[in-house]
Amino acid sequence: HYSFFPNTPPWPRGRRDLTYAFLPRNQLSDLVRGVFSRAFERWSEVTPLTFTETSSFSSADIRIGFYSGDHNDGEPFDGVLGTLAHAFAPPVGRFHLDEQENWIIDGDFTNASPLSAVDLESVAVHEIGHLLGLGHSSVEDAIMYPTISSGTRKVELSSDDVLGVQELY
């Protein structure tokens, strides 16, 4: 069963159209940006929310960046595997990813070691759930289940994820 992020109100009623931006120095390719766009779409399909990319990092509701090691928020990254990413819920939706992971696009594990490669979209869909105020779920199929095996791709919301987010929005 789904849960909510403790002590975190969801995005307020008046905020249904949210913006997101990428840390400019990451210089992400269109391919990578497309992965995030599809991950947001999975949640906007089942809620009244919309997500639009903006070029203004400082004014975006959700700020996405790849960082390595200590990046001054008290939650340093730890290199390959371990912590992959973390998200801080509203009012500033910070979404940080560990730059040192072997990120895989579109489940294409052909040139990667399945033992250490992580599918970017799978992690993005999960972290966006946190950005919207969801905690972890006890349902194994759920995107919000707290573990994922390395080398696997899980991007489809389960009915448990949908029920959870629809209770918030």
Ligand code: TQI
């Ligand atoms: N990051 C953890 C996560 O997002 C951060 C975390 C630890 C956390 N404890 C928490 C977040 C309690 C909320 C509440 O869950 S992670 C997965 C999964 C991670 C893990 O890097 O370990 C995914 C990031 F579910 F697969 F294990 C993305 Cl998909």
Ligand code: ZN
């Ligand atoms: Zn961080």
Ligand code: ZN
């Ligand atoms: Zn999580």
